[in-house]
Amino acid sequence: MGARLEELREKARQLRISSLMLAHQAGSGHPGGSLSAADILAVLFYHHMKYDAKRPDWPDRDRFILSKGHCTPLLYSVLSDAGFFPKEELATYRRLGRLTGHPNPKLPGVEIATGSLGQGLSVGHGMALAGKLDKKDYRVYVLLGDGELQEGSVWEAAMSASHYKSDNLTAIVDNNRVAQDNMTAQLKGIEPVDKKFEAFGWHAIRINGHDIPSIIDALEEAAETKGKPTVIVADTIKGKGVSFMENQPKWHGKAPNDEQLKQAVGELQNA
Amino acid sequence: MPKAGTRDGYANGLLKLGSDSRVVVLDAGVSDSTRTQKFGEKYPERFFNMGISEQDMVGTAAGLAKCGKIAFATSFAPFLMGRTQDHQLVSVCYSEANVKLVGTHNGLAVGEDGPTAQSPNDIAMARAMPTMIVICPVDAVEAEKATIFLAEKHKGPAYLRLGRPDVETLYDDSYNFELGKASFLKNGKDGAIIACGVMVYESLKAAEKLGQEGIGVSVINMSSIKPIDREAIRKAAGTGAIVTAEDHNIYGGLGSAVAEVIAEEGLDVEFKIIGIKDRFAESDTQEVLFRKYGLDAEAIAAAVKKAVGH
Ligand SMILES: Cc1ncc(C[n+]2csc(CCOP(=O)(O)OP(=O)(O)O)c2C)c(N)n1
Ligand SMILES: [Mg+2]
Numbered sequence: 001m002g003a004r005l006e007e008l009r010e011k012a013r014q015l016r017i018s019s020l021m022l023a024h025q026a027g028s029g030h031p032g033g034s035l036s037a038a039d040i041l042a043v044l045f046y047h048h049m050k051y052d053a054k055r056p057d058w059p060d061r062d063r064f065i066l067s068k069g070h071c072t073p074l075l076y077s078v079l080s081d082a083g084f085f086p087k088e089e090l091a092t093y094r095r096l097g098r099l100t101g102h103p104n105p106k107l108p109g110v111e112i113a114t115g116s117l118g119q120g121l122s123v124g125h126g127m128a129l130a131g132k133l134d135k136k137d138y139r140v141y142v143l144l145g146d147g148e149l150q151e152g153s154v155w156e157a158a159m160s161a162s163h164y165k166s167d168n169l170t171a172i173v174d175n176n177r178v179a180q181d182n183m184t185a186q187l188k189g190i191e192p193v194d195k196k197f198e199a200f201g202w203h204a205i206r207i208n209g210h211d212i213p214s215i216i217d218a219l220e221e222a223a224e225t226k227g228k229p230t231v232i233v234a235d236t237i238k239g240k241g242v243s244f245m246e247n248q249p250k251w252h253g254k255a256p257n258d259e260q261l262k263q264a265v266g267e268l269q270n271a
Numbered sequence: 272m273p274k275a276g277t278r279d280g281y282a283n284g285l286l287k288l289g290s291d292s293r294v295v296v297l298d299a300g301v302s303d304s305t306r307t308q309k310f311g312e313k314y315p316e317r318f319f320n321m322g323i324s325e326q327d328m329v330g331t332a333a334g335l336a337k338c339g340k341i342a343f344a345t346s347f348a349p350f351l352m353g354r355t356q357d358h359q360l361v362s363v364c365y366s367e368a369n370v371k372l373v374g375t376h377n378g379l380a381v382g383e384d385g386p387t388a389q390s391p392n393d394i395a396m397a398r399a400m401p402t403m404i405v406i407c408p409v410d411a412v413e414a415e416k417a418t419i420f421l422a423e424k425h426k427g428p429a430y431l432r433l434g435r436p437d438v439e440t441l442y443d444d445s446y447n448f449e450l451g452k453a454s455f456l457k458n459g460k461d462g463a464i465i466a467c468g469v470m471v472y473e474s475l476k477a478a479e480k481l482g483q484e485g486i487g488v489s490v491i492n493m494s495s496i497k498p499i500d501r502e503a504i505r506k507a508a509g510t511g512a513i514v515t516a517e518d519h520n521i522y523g524g525l526g527s528a529v530a531e532v533i534a535e536e537g538l539d540v541e542f543k544i545i546g547i548k549d550r551f552a553e554s555d556t557q558e559v560l561f562r563k564y565g566l567d568a569e570a571i572a573a574a575v576k577k578a579v580g581h
Contacts, residue, residue, distance in 0.1 A: 059339075105365060105366040105367060111337060112337055112362060112366045112368075113361050113362065113365040114361065115361060116358075116361045119326075119330050119362050120330075121330075122327045122328075122329070122331045122333075122334065122358075123330045123331070123334040123337070124334060125327075125330075125331055125334060126332060126333060126337070126342075127335070127338050128334075129319065129331065129334070130334065130335045130338030130340055131338070133316065133317065133340075152326075153326040153327060153330070153358075156322075156324035156327035157330065159322070159324070159327075160322070160324070160327055163322075164319075
């Protein structure tokens with residue numbers, strides 16, 4: 001397991017570097033929320049989820065939905081590395097073609113379009129309901145932002161998922177405490193997030209979202225929890241791993257320039 | 272034939288589709304009124320009443336559809352269409368999810384519940400939604416056939432606009448619904464009325480009246496609003512006068528769709544739009560509202576006379 005953890009940490013590091021390079025190359029994009037969720041996606045895609053990148057339509061696959069759809073630097077990095085599409089295609093990020101700024105439903109590995117916050121949990125729940133109808137044992141994972149939880153539709157979906165006892169659905173909140181123009185708590189506080197979900201009938205687990213063993217354990221606990229959906233509230237740092245980006249709303253949706261990229265990659269390599 | 276609502280036709284269509292295990296039906300807490308309850312009683316495991324949360328219903332329908340289901344998401348037209356536009360755009364249409372949005376209780380015909388329930392703009396919203404087709408059946412038979420058509424012959428998003436009132440049944444079971452195909456219910460040489468939904472009945476009454484005055488008009492049921500039947504519009508233009516009639520705002524609905532064809536094809540025809548004149552109505556019976564807000568047979572007949580130059 002020790003070697004495995006090291007491998008996952010290295011994957012997360014590479015995903016962070018790739019995310020920054022993509023935003024830099026495109027001259028736009030969302031680095032902050034990509035860096036905060038890198039450890040979570042590393043565990044999902046390189047350790048936990050059941051899928052076959054060569055058969056993206058495999059009916060029994062686990063499904064992943066990036067409800068906080070702006071974090072395509074991270075999503076496209078992991079999908080291409082996992083083999084859903086060629087890495088060379090990353091050169092077209094945010095240019096004509098399939099790699100649109102927010103997840104393109106035509107891209108292998110993308111289950112549904114997102115980009116308008118607050119929609120992914122309902123869609124994920126629909127997929128979970130279909131899984132139960134079809135007696136399949138796949139699981140559905142939906143990654144949400146903390147700011148996104150201010151959308152009322154998320155809570156409609158939260159009510160539905162517990163009502164239907166959809167224990168094949170797991171929501172993960174990338175709780176980096178920053179939204180776009182401000183800290184989430186300044187806009188409209190969402191805490192205590194775990195207690196809110198509990199009150200909505202969910203099993204809630206709260207973890208340090210950068211601690212790989214905790215992420216692994218939480219996903220396993222979610223899979224073992226029966227009769228209700230599970231939320232993993234992952235406390236994270238927006239811009240994690242890059243000193244000048246951490247906790248800064250201004251790095252929500254801005255690309256690093258040449259110099260900033262160099263410094264950022266240097267910090268990530270030496271961390 | 273006894274009277275029935277288009278929503279009842281929808282319910283019958285769903286029951287006929289019920290043996291197809293891909294068909295799932297969702298509602299947002301109004302299943303008694305929308306009639307999806309009937310499907311729910313027969314196929315409880317494939318009926319999802321999501322409660323009063325239209326956005327969640329549309330998103331859930333998209334998720335089910337992306338796993339191979341044919342999802343009918345149902346509520347009252349104003350709430351279904353108004354509340355969930357963004358979810359339709361992203362989770363349904365852009366995502367190519369096989370979701371059918373079914374909105375009942377459209378237009379002023381809903382009557383006493385008043386302006387918040389009268390959906391004056393649902394056709395316009397649906398028409399402007401990329402890839403979404405729009406169907407407004409005239410009677411229970413057409414509603415049933417359109418429902419079956421949507422499941423069996425059309426893979427992709429659709430808006431099915433249904434009404435509350437019980438209406439005369441015009442078609443019999445031999446009727447075959449075709450997308451993009453209008454039907455001529457009456458043929459005349461002096462002008463043509465192109466209508467949808469409940470306004471087809473007002474148009475037939477108007478044609479009858481005009482006939483007594485020696486003016487012969489065609490009445491066309493344009494149930495397929497998008498795609499629209501261009502050939503039927505060309506033929507109607509041949510009479511020299513077209514009046515459209517819809518229980519919807521005059522902007523963005525059937526009248527606009529017909530006007531687009533007339534303008535694009537450079538058809539030489541007098542043209543008038545009958546609809547809600549960009550305002551809010553109030554509460555009363557359909558009959559009273561249609562008279563006051565200019566949607567009744569009288570208003571249509573008057574517009575035809577103007578158009579034909581009488
Ligand atoms: C419905 C909607 N409103 C606004 C936006 C613009 N927007 C994009 S990201 C974002 C902030 C999201 O914050 P959070 O959910 O915390 O994401 P993260 O911090 O993980 O980037 C906003 C307001 C949007 N994409 N969708
Ligand atoms: Mg955030």
